[in-house]
Amino acid sequence: MEMMSGAAMVVRALKDAGVKHVFGYPGGSVLDIYDALYVQDDVEHILVRHEQAAAHMADGYARSTGKTGTVLVTSGPGATNTLTGIATAYMDSIPMVVLSGQVPTMHIGEDAFQETDMIGCSRPIVKHSFLVKRAVDIPAAIAKAYHIANTGRPGPVVVDLPKDIVNPLEEHPYVFPENVQLRSYNPTLKGHSKQIKKAIDVIKGAKRPVMYVGGGAVACDASDAVTKFAEILGCPVTSTLMGLGAFSGVHEQSVGMLGMHGTFEANKTMHNADCIIALGARFDDRVTNNVAKFCPNATIVHVDIDPTSISKTIAAHVPVVGSIDVVLEQFFEKLEGFDSKAHKENLADWWQQINQWRAKKCLEYKLDNDQIKPQQVVQALYKHTQGDAFITSDVGQHQMFAALYYPFAKPRRWINSGGAGTMGFGFPAAMGVKIAHPDAVVACVTGDGSIQMNIQELATCLQYNIPVKIISINNRALGMVRQWQDMIYKGRHSHSYMDSLPDFVKLAEAYGHIGIQVDKPEELDDAMARCFAEKDRLVFMDIRVDQNEHVYPMQIKYGSMDDMRLSKTERT
Amino acid sequence: MRRILSVLMENEPGALSRLVGVFSQRGYNVDTLCVAPVDDGSLSRLTITTHGDDKAIEQMTKQMNKLIDVLKVSDLTDGPHIERELMLVKVATKHETARAEVKRNVDIFRAQIVDVSTNNYSIQIAGTSDKLDAFLESVSQIGEVIEASRSGVCGIARGDKALRP
Ligand SMILES: Cc1ncc(C[n+]2csc(CCOP(=O)(O)OP(=O)(O)O)c2C)c(N)n1
Ligand SMILES: [Mg+2]
Numbered sequence: 001m002e003m004m005s006g007a008a009m010v011v012r013a014l015k016d017a018g019v020k021h022v023f024g025y026p027g028g029s030v031l032d033i034y035d036a037l038y039v040q041d042d043v044e045h046i047l048v049r050h051e052q053a054a055a056h057m058a059d060g061y062a063r064s065t066g067k068t069g070t071v072l073v074t075s076g077p078g079a080t081n082t083l084t085g086i087a088t089a090y091m092d093s094i095p096m097v098v099l100s101g102q103v104p105t106m107h108i109g110e111d112a113f114q115e116t117d118m119i120g121c122s123r124p125i126v127k128h129s130f131l132v133k134r135a136v137d138i139p140a141a142i143a144k145a146y147h148i149a150n151t152g153r154p155g156p157v158v159v160d161l162p163k164d165i166v167n168p169l170e171e172h173p174y175v176f177p178e179n180v181q182l183r184s185y186n187p188t189l190k191g192h193s194k195q196i197k198k199a200i201d202v203i204k205g206a207k208r209p210v211m212y213v214g215g216g217a218v219a220c221d222a223s224d225a226v227t228k229f230a231e232i233l234g235c236p237v238t239s240t241l242m243g244l245g246a247f248s249g250v251h252e253q254s255v256g257m258l259g260m261h262g263t264f265e266a267n268k269t270m271h272n273a274d275c276i277i278a279l280g281a282r283f284d285d286r287v288t289n290n291v292a293k294f295c296p297n298a299t300i301v302h303v304d305i306d307p308t309s310i311s312k313t314i315a316a317h318v319p320v321v322g323s324i325d326v327v328l329e330q331f332f333e334k335l336e337g338f339d340s341k342a343h344k345e346n347l348a349d350w351w352q353q354i355n356q357w358r359a360k361k362c363l364e365y366k367l368d369n370d371q372i373k374p375q376q377v378v379q380a381l382y383k384h385t386q387g388d389a390f391i392t393s394d395v396g397q398h399q400m401f402a403a404l405y406y407p408f409a410k411p412r413r414w415i416n417s418g419g420a421g422t423m424g425f426g427f428p429a430a431m432g433v434k435i436a437h438p439d440a441v442v443a444c445v446t447g448d449g450s451i452q453m454n455i456q457e458l459a460t461c462l463q464y465n466i467p468v469k470i471i472s473i474n475n476r477a478l479g480m481v482r483q484w485q486d487m488i489y490k491g492r493h494s495h496s497y498m499d500s501l502p503d504f505v506k507l508a509e510a511y512g513h514i515g516i517q518v519d520k521p522e523e524l525d526d527a528m529a530r531c532f533a534e535k536d537r538l539v540f541m542d543i544r545v546d547q548n549e550h551v552y553p554m555q556i557k558y559g560s561m562d563d564m565r566l567s568k569t570e571r572t
Numbered sequence: 573m574r575r576i577l578s579v580l581m582e583n584e585p586g587a588l589s590r591l592v593g594v595f596s597q598r599g600y601n602v603d604t605l606c607v608a609p610v611d612d613g614s615l616s617r618l619t620i621t622t623h624g625d626d627k628a629i630e631q632m633t634k635q636m637n638k639l640i641d642v643l644k645v646s647d648l649t650d651g652p653h654i655e656r657e658l659m660l661v662k663v664a665t666k667h668e669t670a671r672a673e674v675k676r677n678v679d680i681f682r683a684q685i686v687d688v689s690t691n692n693y694s695i696q697i698a699g700t701s702d703k704l705d706a707f708l709e710s711v712s713q714i715g716e717v718i719e720a721s722r723s724g725v726c727g728i729a730r731g732d733k734a735l736r737p
Contacts (some may be wrong), residue, residue, distance in 0.1 A: 119586055120589070122594055123590060123593050124584075124597050127640070128640040128641075129586070131585065131586065149641060182644055183643060183737065184581065184582055184638065184640060184641055184643040185640045306638065307634045307638070308631065308634040308635050308638050311627070311630070312631060315627075341715070476627065
């Protein structure tokens, strides 16, 4: 049996769990682990500038690959700095393992220097957590952490490591379990056969069906199966903010994103459907609008791996607990011999109706000669990346513009904080994506507010040469807040104005990168071209846009799904 | 509606706080909670009494099941079951009539006097929560109830049904 110190075990167990990159920041309680990192090169460590960013990087890494992201931080403030990142990952079901240092076991509870109860602090925002009390338990705890993080409904797992158990002077036997078995944890992957049959019966009988696809379809890589299913049925498909790309946004059956800022056609289709096939979506409040008025004529088939997501807000008529990829295979079996052509003909009226809604062209906007429109920026980005980049985003108007004006053809290309809505997520997430995909084009669509929430990571990008593109849609305002204030608070812009913005070009240059400022519509195209021509450099695009633009469509509070404002003057 | 939920979970540090956390985090009610290790000591069995409509109870059950440490959750109130609560109560018995009257009540309720001192009796009683309430009500008419300590409900299903790992 191999003997090694607890610190060496941590690093070795990461390697044995298949970890290639760790995002972290050192401190007292993890110095022994950092020393163990120093003497090997199986696991690469990326030194961030703030622990929150480490968590978002690991998150972006995970979202773009499907692999678990890893974070290593010290106890106390190092650990608590990751909490926003953990919450962000938790809300969007992202596999992540956070290793946090802890004070020595004999000092736990004594309010020792840099002691915080990380297990307690993180409890409501983790899938699970471990406080490891003996060195010999380290490999099993780490193996379990990765197993739990990336099976079933994925999520973040915290492993708290007291300093005494990683003592480099004491050696213990190292055994990394080949298989992790937990008697109390066995996620259901396969749908119950009775429910599968019921679901198919309902789906076959539907005259106005719609598929409503969420992040769950991305999480289990069910994109091909979702597409196949949609094509067999010939029905419209709408995606949640988290599901974009699981079904191609440029597919003729796509009606785009649904919900608060969903397209007119998506929300209309949902509201008028007689059958909603929800795949890995959770009927959250940013989708349903007023639940009492939600899709009054729809029979709901809800497939999800997490039973708690089913009938939580909207009661499902046919609940199916299982993983989307597996359940869709079960559906295909049941659909053998199904007359797809005849079925599609039956949907002709439905499509005619949908095409009328589409004809409304709800995403059209007016260009301006003097000012750049934010929508225009996203469309230019689409053009200059051939619609095939990894796009991360922050939170605000720019996020919604990106989601609406950059149709994603592939899963894992659209990376944003959907559930938590965490400003400051986009830039570090983009860095994590770029580290996972060094040859890919990675751009972060951000705002003048959000980018300042993790801007310190410009230094990390220089240190490790992480040439992401920052597309900052600068409206000199907390635009989304301002939009609500325009709509609800009679235009009283209470603290939504970003006075004294820095010179972002100089700032980028100060960190050793390229900065480009654009404020004229006619310069946008060339500037974008320059940005993406700089393949090996980080480029910060400070694009000054019209401050008064609003995101539309927008659902009207307390209304049904299809009660929407379509512009500043028009509503449904 | 009042429900009795039985939970089997790993007897791990932090497991109980995670379970209780689900209740506080999601705004569910805990009326009583009774917990102790069972089997080989690697498992804990909890009995929780709570109230809520069917939808709330369904979510509660699912949310508990979702915890990694939880093996099984069962709603005892779904079927025939046995529920018991234990109470220790100290009643002032300052004069002879009070002592006699308390003793009479103890016999009627099939309770037991487990400690006696000059000024009070300590009484043990087991039964349904209703019975314990009734006993308390009754003795409080005779003398001051100095203190009462209740275990919370624990329960099992009747017949062949059982909650096992
Ligand atoms: C950490 C955090 N704090 C506050 C908010 C609330 N919030 C949502 S959008 C927004 C404004 C974002 O401004 P900016 O990044 O400039 O984007 P814009 O809406 O202007 O495009 C704010 C403050 C949030 N989502 N996250
Ligand atoms: Mg802004």
